[in-house]
Amino acid sequence: MSRSTAVRYDTHTTVRHSFTSTLRSIQLLSITTRSIMCTPSPLIRVLALLSAVLWAYPSYGHETDLHILVFSRTTGYRHPSIADGIDMFDRLAAERGFTVRFTEDARMFAADTLSRYDVVVFLSTTGNVLDAAQQHAFENYIRDGGGYLGIHAASDTEYDWPWYGRLVGTYFSHHPEIQQAEVLVEDNLHSSTSHLPRRWKRNDEWYNFRSNPRGQVHVLASLNERSYQGGSMGYDHPLSWCHHVDGGRSWYTAMGHTSESYREADFVEHVYNGLVWAAGNDRSDATATVHATYAKTVLADNLDQPVQIEALSDTEFLILHRNGKLVHMDSRTGTMTTVANAGIPIAGENGALGMVLGHDYRTNGTLFLLHADPVVGQYSIIRSVYDAGIRKLRSADTILRIPFDGGVCCHSGGDMAMAPDGTLFISLGDNTVPFSSGGFAPVDSAAGRAQYDAQRTSANTNSLSGKVLRIRPTDTGYEIPEGNLFPPGTAGTRPEIYAMGLRNPFRMTLDPTNGSLWVADVGPDAAKDDPKHGPMGYDEINHTAHAANFGWPYFVGANRGYLFSGGRKDTASPVNTSPNNTGLTTLPPAVAAAVWYAYSPAYVSDDFGTGGRCVAVGIIPHASEGTTSRYALQPFFHTTLLAYDFVRCNLRAVILDDDRNILKVIPIYDDKDSVGIIDITTTPNGELYALGWRDKTGRTASGSLFRLTSLHNTVGPLQARITASVTDGKLPLDVTFIGTRSTGSIARYEWDFDGDGSTDDTRPDPTHTFTKAGLYSPVLRVVDDSGNVATATMEIVAGNTAPTIWFVSPMEGEVVGLSDRIDYRVEAIDPDALPIRDEDIVVQFSLGHDDHAHPLDLTYGPAGTLHPPDIEGHGENANIYGVVTARVSDSSIGEAPSLSARTGVVLRPPMVQVEHADVLNGIVLEECMDTGGGLNAGFIDQHDYFVISPLNLHGVTAIDLRYATVTGGYLDIHADNLGGERLARIDLTGVTGGYQNWHTVRTAIPRTSTTHSYFFVASSDRGDQGLFNINWLRFVKDGDAASNPEPRDPHTSFDIYPNPVSSALHISLPAGEPGTYMLVDVLGRVVGEGSFSSPIDVSRFPDGIYRVHIRTFGGTVSTSVTVMH
Structure with missing residues (x-):
């Protein structure tokens, strides 16, 4: 034929x-x-x-036995290239030795017919092509292990059949005209993409999809939307993918519109190998980037601020805690042994910061520690020798001491990395106060303000702060390797400097392939650009293969420059004229960040999610040859850099191209328990372990060690968990252990109470009596029918009872000015009746920011005053709060060690931006045109509400609320639940003339001094929808100055409607003055501009989010608008 x-x-x-x-x-x-x-x-x-x-x-090989059914029925648009696709499969069958059948007869979708085929290909099908019975037969075919391969318009098929949408991965939305684009090959190990270049340029019709399948499928290749016109999915645009579905296999590519595609060798090979995979004849992995395949196995919990982990072997680890405690952990037995306890003072961001194994650790046990002592004001690089036989440090000598200002917060940095040749890299922060610079670069060079000037450190070639150092330890100290930024003997420089211009380099790693440096730098807090100061804050991942200057405090992100009196600095030759500079005036060229991202997802180079920021880089995974670990990461990760964000609680894979530069950043794991990863490591057999904190403010001992496991080759998650009735007490100590909270198919429980390696009990929830004083680490091992084992451990102290401590003042949730002095009083008791001295009680103020905290002022004793610094640097839209913690330690009793207890209270600032409320129900956040910008709570309907918790209104007599409305209504304040006692009603019936015309109203409230969760509930007797918008609320205490409503500035505020918009977008100024607009898409391209004297036609624009920049005589402001047809 x-x-x-x-x-x-x-x-x-x-x-x-x-x-x-x-x-x-x-x-x-x-x-x-x-x-x-x-x-x-x-x-x-x-x-x-x-x-x-x-x-x-x-x-001809395993393909000879393949039987393929190619289905090309269309009830919608018919692609002329279907004929070319049929021709391609016909040629492949002849060349590769398999059987193919072509059909457009839907009656072929019957059980007895489908069972004859290994794979069913949907070749650019369109519309509804199967009836209900045929759909059912095809579903059963896939469930019985059948294969599916979809090409191009296969995603433009069966929109009313949700199962099919899940099989394909998503549905087609729209497309631009045929053009060339760059395809990014994410997985170059999968058989269907291993032959392709990492950056593949070709012509086709590029589909946009209704939803992004990322995380539900394993993406093989994606589109670079910057390489063509008409993409609407943004940074992440999957193009080809595969996954396992209900027992079968699915492989799809959106390419294949053009006839030429089916004669293009690379594309034909792409499809053919996808066909072989879909048939089950190829074992290429399809799970590495599927989020549901990952499980977290907690091995140790309730650790007190662990900061770094090093793998000694496949099953043994060293864990460094912030107080200097070093612990050995055996994952087979679950036992934890204290190796050393340095007792380092914790203040600011200081304490024990870093640890790394020496390059010759396997032969002599050498490791290095980085301590930052805030009392002495000194970093110490300590070389130690670990004796694995006795699990102790045998020696310690300090090879490098670096002074810093111990009274300054913040930015200690604090990481180390070891090169195979014995070269040691050390990262240190800028040791500069960030709280008086509006969230921008701290460059205050006025007399007496040196601590507020990062030019004295990061931009100072004669300072080791704000740097990555590179040295080679020797028997007597260290030497300078070749290739650092400044040769030894260069005046005004330190030869240890490898990279400068860093703010808070929290984590770094070396590429084992070429030795290049990856360093993550936590950036400043400004939430938006400012015409007087410069760019908003960005976190960065920097990459270099040679010594470099990363630009801080003159540049941030993509080398965006801060503003100085003489303008922006020159990236090619920045000049440091600060009187606090003791080094060179002219600095090396500034290198832009490889990855940068801000608070808003609209201002990123790569996908790192949303929320607060604390970027970190981990490792480039590897595994020993021939590893057989069922828990090892897939080989896909061997060409990726693992990065994470401590605050956003996520893990990302930074895919590297053949030159070891960034190809793409993709999401891998988001922690459902809101545990922020603080360090990661891999074992020699390729398993991934992480340290994480649940409480990122440090109020509680919430650290954990866990293994992140892909279930690609395991039967399911097996999780051991321990809780106990008590964790300390007098002898004899009866402890009931609970093991039934463990999860998985558990066949048996094995308890080891005394750490001797033998099983002491096999009951799920046993009781054990400790009769001898001491520190014990009971271990639970749970085993399933396949022999998989999970362990968990905890510490029990017999013979000593922990003290207790609590705050008398301030109270939990109390409203306190965070820049004011804070008087405190705590009470503590020791059940063992031992005396508690004033110096046994440590009280510290930390500035909370999003869901982490910066430790600041510290004092001792049961009563006193804390003096927080000026918090101006975070800006009025920042999510900030206070945290005051108190810790008390008792004395050891015989063999029973000293114990401590900790408590803390959260303090609320007088002003709360509603977008930072703890709960938003039914409320949509939108860009705010009020003074200060930011976001406001909008689209508030009847019974919508927000919650602030905990909140104690002690001393508060009134609440100011900033609102805008056309309709009006009320905001009722209830304690603890929606039906709780109503504290007050805020009257918002006074209309303001627009949903961005802002007024302030003050409402008196009755006095109260108890802590509650307060529900702020919208109500109205004028209608149910669109009641009002809210920007912020302010708690007014006795003696506070009366506030006047802030007038709306007609020169920098405007109304924009409707939003979302489908056709005509209206913009108006209350003053009626003229202005111009510029409309920018998500890729930064200007897609429209002109005056807004008439509506803007957006009907031709693809769906998506656009920025509207408005320029008037008063300046420039901007907002976002959603186009939705």
Whole structure:
């Protein structure tokens, strides 16, 4: 049959066979003929001869047995390239030795017919092509292990069949015109993409999708939307992917619109190998980036601020805690042994910061520690020798001491990395106060303000702060390797400097392939650009293969410059003229960040999620040759850098191209328990372990060690968990352990109470009596039927009872000015009746920011005053609060060690931005046109509410609330729940003339001094929808100055409506003055500009989020608008 005939059929089918299949048909005919005829004819003799030839014919490989059904029915648009696709499969069948059948007959979708095929191909199908019975048969085919391969318009098919959408991964939305684009090949190990270049340029029709399948499927390749016009999915635009579905396999590519595609060698090979994978004849992994395949196995919990972990072997680890405690952990037994306890003071961001194994650790046990002592004001790089036999440090000598200002917060940095040749990298922060610079660069060079000037450290070539150092330890100290930023002997420089211009380099790592440095730098807090100061704050991941200057405090992100009196600095030759500079005036060129992201997802180079920021880089995973660990990361990760954000509680894979530069950043894991990763490591056999904190403010001992496991080759998550009735007490100590909170298919429980390695009990929830004083680490091992083991451990102290401590003042949730002095009083008791001295009680103020905290002022004793610094640097829209913690320690009793207890209270600032409320129900956040910008709570309807918790209104006499409304209504304040006692009603019936015309109203409230969760509930007797918008509320205490409503500035405020918009966008100024607009898409491209004297036509724009920049005589302001057709 000719090709033209093959593409004209509607209901019949065509079968195409390979040469091998034809020979087998002849063979079968010969055998059948012999069985029914007595005397062989000449024809039969020929068939018999061909049969003998066939039996001796060599196999073409595993593809020979494949049977493929290609389905190309269309009830919508029909692609002319379907004929070319059929031709391609026909050629492949002949060349690769498999059987293919082409059809547009939906009756083929019956159980007995589908069972004959290994893979069903949907070749640019469109519309509804199967009835209900046929759909059911196809679902069962996939559940029975069948394969599916979809090409191009296969995603433009069966929109009313949700199961099919899940099989494909998503549905088509729209597309631009045919053009060239750059395809980013994310997985270069999968058989269907291993032949492709990492950056693949080709012509096609590029589909946009209704939803992003990322995380539900394993993405093989994606589009770089910066390389063409018309993409609407933003940074992440998956293009080809595969996944396991209900027992079957699905592989899809959105490419294949053009006829030329099916004669393009790379594309044909892409599809063919996808076909082989879908048939189950290829074991390429399809789980590495599927989020549901990851499980967290907690090995140790309730750790007190662990900061770094090093893998000594596949099952043994060293864990460094912030107070200097070093612990050995055995993951097989779950036992934890204290190796050393340095007792380092904790203040600001200081304490024990870093640890790394020496390059020769395997032969001599050398490791290095980084301590920052805030009392002495000194960093110490300590070389120690770990004796694995006795699990102790045998020696310690300080090879480098670096002074810093111990009274300054913040930015200690504090990481180390070891190169294979013994070169040691050390990262240190800028040791500069960030709280008086509005969230921008701290460059205050006025007399007496040196601590507020990062030019004295990061931009100072004669200071080691704000740097990455590179030294080579020797027997007597260290030497300077070649290749640092400044040669030894250069005046005004330190030869230890490898990289400068860093703010808070929290984590770094070395690429084992080429030795290049990756360093994560936590950035400043400004939430938006400012015409007087410069760019908003960004966190950065920096990358360099040689010594470099990363630009801080002159540049941030993509080398965006801060503003000085003489303008912005020159990136090619920045100049440091600060009187606090003791180094060179002209600095090396500034290198832009490889990855940068802000609070808002609209201002990022790569996908790191949203929320607060604390970026970190981990490791480039590897595994020993021939590893058999069922928990090892997939080989996909061996060409990725693992990065994470401590605050956003996520893990990202930074995919590297062939030159070891960034190809793409993709999400891998988001912690559902809001545990922020603080350090990660891999074992020699390729398993991934992490340290994390639940409470990022440090109020509680909430640290944990866990293994992050992909379930690609395991039967399911097995999780051991321990809780106990008590964790300390007098002898004899009876402890009831609870193991039934463990999860998985548990066959047996094994308890080791005394740490001798033997099983002491096999009950799920046993009781054990400790009769001897001491520190114990009971271990629970849970085992499933397949022999998989999970362990958990905890510490029990017998013979000593922990003290207790609580705050008398301030109270939990109390409203306090965070820059004011804070008087405190705590009470503490020791159940063992031992005396508690004033110096046993440590009280500290920390500035909370999002969901982490910066430790600041520290004092001792049961009563006193804390003096927080000026918090101006975070800006009025920042989510800030106070945290006051108190810790008390008792004395050891015989073999029972000293114990401590900790408590803390959260303090509320007088002003709370509603977008930072603890709960928002039914409320949508939108960009705010009020003074200060930021976001406001909008689209507030009847019974919508927000919650602030905990909140104690002690001393508060009134509440100021900033609102805007056309309709009006009330905001009722209830304690603890929606039906709780109503404290007050805020009257918002006074209309303001617009939802961005802002007024302030003050409402008196009754006095109260108890802590509650307060519910602020919208109500109205004028309607149910669109009641009002709220920007902020302010708690007014006795003696506070009366506040006047802030007038709306007609020159920098405007109304924009409707939003979302489908056709005509209206912009107006209350003053009626003229202005101009500029409309920018998510990629930063200007898509429209002009005056807004008339509505803006957006009907031709693709769906998405756009920035609208408005310029008037008063300046420039901007907001976002959603186009939705």
